[in-house]
Amino acid sequence: MSLILQSPAPLSANDIDAVRAIAQAPTLAPRAETVAAADACAALTPALREALDAYCGPRSIDWAIVPAGRKLSDFKLVAMDMDSTLITIECIDEIADFCGLKAEVSAITEAAMRGEITDFNESLRRRVALLKGLDASVLDRVYEERLRLSPGAETMLRTVQALGMRTLLVSGGFVHFTDKLKPRLKLDVTRANTLEIVDGKLTGQVLGEIVNADVKARTVQEVCAQIGADPSQAIVMGDGSNDLKMMAVAGLSVAFRAKPVVRAQASVAFNHVGLDGLLQLFAH
Known part of the structure; x- marks a missing residue:
């Protein structure tokens, strides 16, 4: 070792x-x-x-x-959580700030990420319901005014992409943000939740299957199959308890600025360095 x-x-x-x-x-x-x-x-x-x-x-x-x-190029996929991993914010908390409910929503988010709320679907529905009636233009404001990439994100992604590795962004957050990050960062695959919008307003509902811990793990396995890789050739990066299942199927798991329950189970924890710390773990 x-x-x-x-x-x-x-x-x-x-x-x-x-x-x-x-x-x-x-x-x-x-x-x-x-x-x-x-x-x-x-x-x-x-x-x-x-x-x-x-x-x-x-x-x-x-x-x-x-x-x-081992070499970094032995891996074929880098899969990342979005909120508080690839980016520095929890998007739903920032959306809630526009209707004066950030503290209430953040408390639910934190409890879910620490693993204290075991039903992620229910915790997401509870938070999204609080956003009912909010103007959908707020989503663009959060992206433009508050969303920032985590330190080292762009360097890490450029390097792994240059090595021919595929990239996956799989999030319990929202497609409004993953759809913008996909072309910006040249990501191969993204998956997230869809907020229902009617007449320019959030309805407080999520459309379709919720991207929870099981769906995240399944998505990593599906993308590995699509690119002809074994899950042991995947690197998964996350910060919350809903990332644990996809981290468990990977060959290497990275806890980034993560909750204690995640740090305890991950292969590696980055508490201080940026996402580009991944590049130092193995020869290229």
């Missing part, structure tokens, strides 16, 4: 030495100012995970233990 350290700031020699000792790595050498790597380290155990988190977390260092010898 290989150990990778990354940080937004330069890594100190003291931090590199300390982590090398914790992980029982024969060597841990700087690869760049903000990246260090070891070709061998101890197997990841709960105790080692706890020790690495305890040391690295307060120092804004992200660590990862990944299979040695």
Whole structure:
């Protein structure tokens, strides 16, 4: 197994030495100012995970233990959640802000993402119902005024696309946003929920099948089948509990700025570096 350290700031020699000792790595050498790597380290155990988190977390260092010898190009698909993963906002919370209900909707969103509300369909319907009567032009305002890509998103996508990997954006959010991001970022496939709009107003209803955890996992598997890839050749990136099922079918799962339940189950967690941290985990 290989150990990778990354940080937004330069890594100190003291931090590199300390982590090398914790992980029982024969060597841990700087690869760049903000990246260090070891070709061998101890197997990841709960105790080692706890020790690495305890040391690295307060120092804004992200660590990862990944299979040695793998290349990024061995993977065929990068699948991403949208809200709070590819982008920095939760779109439904920002939409709700335009009708003065952001706090109420955000509370439901947070509980759902932490896994405290287990019925995602019901939580989405409850939130969307609160938007009834809102002018649909608000959706464009959220996209133009509030939607921002997460750090490193464009660099990560350009690199994996140049390697011939396919990209999937699968979201429990809304097609109004995925449809705009698809051409902007040259994404291959997108899937999300459709808000019903009648006479220019949101009706408070969602049309068709809701994209929940099961649908996300199924979509990853379907896209893998379409491109002739095994799910083990998929990388899945997410932040909330409704991403866990699609992360479980993938060969590599990345928890990005994620809830604790997701960090605990993911292959890798990026709490400090951007999405382009993916590019440091494996040789290209």
